[in-house]
Amino acid sequence: AQSVTQPDIHITVSEGASLELRCNYSYGATPYLFWYVQSPGQGLQLLLKYFSGDTLVQGIKGFEAEFKRSQSSFNLRKPSVHWSDAAEYFCAVGGGADGLTFGKGTHLIIQP
Amino acid sequence: GAGVSQSPRYKVAKRGQDVALRCDPISGHVSLFWYQQALGQGPEFLTYFQNEAQLDKSGLPSDRFFAERPEGSVSTLKIQRTQQEDSAVYLCASSPRTALEQYFGPGTRLTVT
Numbered sequence: 001a002q003s004v005t006q007p008d009i010h011i012t013v014s015e016g017a018s019l020e021l022r023c024n025y026s027y028g029a030t031p032y033l034f035w036y037v038q039s040p041g042q043g044l045q046l047l048l049k050y051f052s053g054d055t056l057v058q059g060i061k062g063f064e065a066e067f068k069r070s071q072s073s074f075n076l077r078k079p080s081v082h083w084s085d086a087a088e089y090f091c092a093v094g095g096g097a098d099g100l101t102f103g104k105g106t107h108l109i110i111q112p
Numbered sequence: 113g114a115g116v117s118q119s120p121r122y123k124v125a126k127r128g129q130d131v132a133l134r135c136d137p138i139s140g141h142v143s144l145f146w147y148q149q150a151l152g153q154g155p156e157f158l159t160y161f162q163n164e165a166q167l168d169k170s171g172l173p174s175d176r177f178f179a180e181r182p183e184g185s186v187s188t189l190k191i192q193r194t195q196q197e198d199s200a201v202y203l204c205a206s207s208p209r210t211a212l213e214q215y216f217g218p219g220t221r222l223t224v225t
Contacts, residue, residue, distance in 0.1 A: 004154075034213060043116070043203060043216040044155070090154050097168050099145050100214060102154030 002027045004091050006103035013081050014111045021076040021106050023091030033074040034092040034100065035065055044090065050074060061085070086110045114138065116217035118204050124223045125194045133189045133220045137206030144187050145214060146179055147203040155203050161187060194224045
């Protein structure tokens with residue numbers, strides 16, 4: 001069965017500092033991987049996706065993620081966070097007829 | 113362009129009542145998914161439609177949950193005899209094809225009292 005682990009429930013980062021959110025997955029085949037962001041009371045917005053090819057993918061809002069097959073990881077990074085980045089971040093795997101499997105999310109807090 | 117819309121945005125139901133949650137996907141999107149998101153958790157898959165065909169309903173938690181998409185566009189998730197454990201945000205997502213990124217609606221927050 002596929003699964004996603006986001007080991008950090010909460011992360012606090014100072015505005016302007018760099019950010020890395022961790023994601024590890026378990027999937028039987030070549031995974032489709034996604035990062036979504038959810039602001040309070042909002043739906044999920046797709047930040048970026050990995051299907052194949054270049055293992056470093058660029059997304060919206062200055063985010064990027066790197067697929068590392070040997071580590072079963074798909075960590076999300078941003079070089080300099082803004083206060084507006086405070087939100088809940090979800091890593092997900094899948095994309096077939098059985099839908100996406102999400103991690104439990106990482107709550108990002110931005111300190112001024 | 114218009115995204116995925118859901119209605120109502122909030123629903124309060126007394127235990128035992130039936131509820132119906134509506135999803136309007138992005139026009140032309142073949143695939144439609146329903147997810148349940150409990151407080152503090154990630155979304156969990158409920159069911160999947162390809163056009164009007166419900167191809168996977170393995171995530172529906174009980175036979176009180178029923179989903180339909182009769183004309184391959186709008187979908188309704190119905191919960192009969194609601195229980196307190198049904199309280200959650202119900203998210204709908206659509207996709208142009210199955211194995212592509214999904215676009216999510218804002219969700220319906222259901223509170224069962």
